[in-house]
Amino acid sequence: MATIKAAILGFGTVGQGIYHIVNEKRAELKAKLGVELEIAKILVRNPNNERVEGTAHLLTDSYEDVLAVEGLQVVFEAIVNEEPAYTYLKKAIEQRCHVVTANKVMFAKHGMELQALAKTKGVHVGYEATVAGGVPVIKTMKNILLVNDVHRIQGILNGTTNYMLTKMRQENWTYDEALAEAQRLGYAEADPFNDVSGQDAFKKLMVLSDLAFGEQPNWDDVEVIGIDTLTATDLEQAKANGLRYRHVAEVEQNEQGDIVGKVAPLLVGPEHPLYPIDDVFNAVAMETNYIGTLTVTGPGAGMYPTASVMVEDYAEIIGKRAGFTVSI
Ligand SMILES: NC(=O)C1=CN([C@@H]2O[C@H](COP(=O)(O)OP(=O)(O)OC[C@H]3O[C@@H](n4cnc5c(N)ncnc54)[C@H](OP(=O)(O)O)[C@@H]3O)[C@@H](O)[C@H]2O)C=CC1
Numbered sequence: 001m002a003t004i005k006a007a008i009l010g011f012g013t014v015g016q017g018i019y020h021i022v023n024e025k026r027a028e029l030k031a032k033l034g035v036e037l038e039i040a041k042i043l044v045r046n047p048n049n050e051r052v053e054g055t056a057h058l059l060t061d062s063y064e065d066v067l068a069v070e071g072l073q074v075v076f077e078a079i080v081n082e083e084p085a086y087t088y089l090k091k092a093i094e095q096r097c098h099v100v101t102a103n104k105v106m107f108a109k110h111g112m113e114l115q116a117l118a119k120t121k122g123v124h125v126g127y128e129a130t131v132a133g134g135v136p137v138i139k140t141m142k143n144i145l146l147v148n149d150v151h152r153i154q155g156i157l158n159g160t161t162n163y164m165l166t167k168m169r170q171e172n173w174t175y176d177e178a179l180a181e182a183q184r185l186g187y188a189e190a191d192p193f194n195d196v197s198g199q200d201a202f203k204k205l206m207v208l209s210d211l212a213f214g215e216q217p218n219w220d221d222v223e224v225i226g227i228d229t230l231t232a233t234d235l236e237q238a239k240a241n242g243l244r245y246r247h248v249a250e251v252e253q254n255e256q257g258d259i260v261g262k263v264a265p266l267l268v269g270p271e272h273p274l275y276p277i278d279d280v281f282n283a284v285a286m287e288t289n290y291i292g293t294l295t296v297t298g299p300g301a302g303m304y305p306t307a308s309v310m311v312e313d314y315a316e317i318i319g320k321r322a323g324f325t326v327s328i
């Protein structure tokens with residue numbers, strides 16, 4: 001039976017999750033796809049730190065080592081920031097590897113270009129994990145866009161801040177306590193400023209804008225306000241009034257055809273669809289012409305939800321090559 005060789009770039013929360021799922025589901029994936037998946041290399045900054053027992057022989061800090069793997073077909077990318085992630089994925093695609101990424105900072109800027117390049121090389125780009133962790137918003141939107149138009153998207157796109165707002169309201173935790181726990185649970189970004197300032201939600205919104213409208217608003221025109229602007233008094237007053245703060249990202253095509261977006265805290269009452277969305281959960285509502293409003297919800301961050309959609313992207317890509325019905 002054929003073996004697909006893959007590499008993982010980054011071996012933190014998400015990279016380790018991919019490794020564990022690939023091992024746990026090895027036999028099942030093989031039975032379903034007809035091929036074995038082998039993780040042949042793992043790229044990190046410090047290869048002397050094993051992180052997961054039995055992986056020392058796979059670790060490298062050289063991307064040349066990764067690209068030199070004989071028969072490499074898939075690159076899972078779970079590192080941070082725009083560079084070197086963009087350059088690494090471009091090189092992988094040029095070498096005719098499929099790529100699967102969780103990196104929205106890189107993908108918000110280069111996603112369209114990488115997908116166009118992949119098309120010319122006959123390979124695929126999986127990016128479900130760039131938006132809303134384990135919530136299948138990309139595949140859902142790709143499917144509905146086959147027939148529907150999407151004119152507006154509104155949602156909670158950051159798990160860390162929704163978790164923090166929930167714990168501060170329900171448990172009276174301080175902002176710092178809630179952030180520390182979100183970091184411990186692997187929800188927060190390597191630099192949590194991206195979460196609390198709204199930048200993480202903004203990058204995810206731009207990925208959704210590309211998909212829904214084929215373009216993004218001018219980044220400078222999008223107002224981005226984080227939860228770091230809320231005071232303890234704001235939260236206490238909201239609670240006393242039976243209201244909840246949600247950190248909401250929205251983008252729409254207006255009547256003039258312009259794409260406009262905004263990211264900011266929103267005070268909502270029990271009648272609002274985002275009111276019950278607590279903890280690390282995200283929710284994305286897509287307003288369409290035929291279906292009406294479709295909302296998907298689920299865990300927006302964390303090792304297994306995120307890594308599992310990346311392995312699903314892999315399975316879709318390989319399934320498509322093998323002639324299965326897939327939507328990627
Ligand atoms: N955590 C989550 O719930 C989610 C995360 N994501 C995205 O997934 C990506 C990874 O996140 P996460 O796993 O949480 O991050 P972590 O900080 O836990 O892990 C990052 C890993 O990337 C490695 N790394 C960073 N920069 C480089 C580099 N230049 N070259 C080689 N390796 C590098 C680090 O290596 P070393 O250990 O040696 O420093 C580390 O192993 C990010 O883009 C994030 O936005 C997306 C959805 C959810």
Ligand SMILES: N[C@@H](CC=O)C(=O)O
Pocket residue numbers: 130132133157158159160161187188189195200300301302
């Ligand atoms: N830090 C992000 C991780 C997933 O994208 C979040 O909390 O949503």
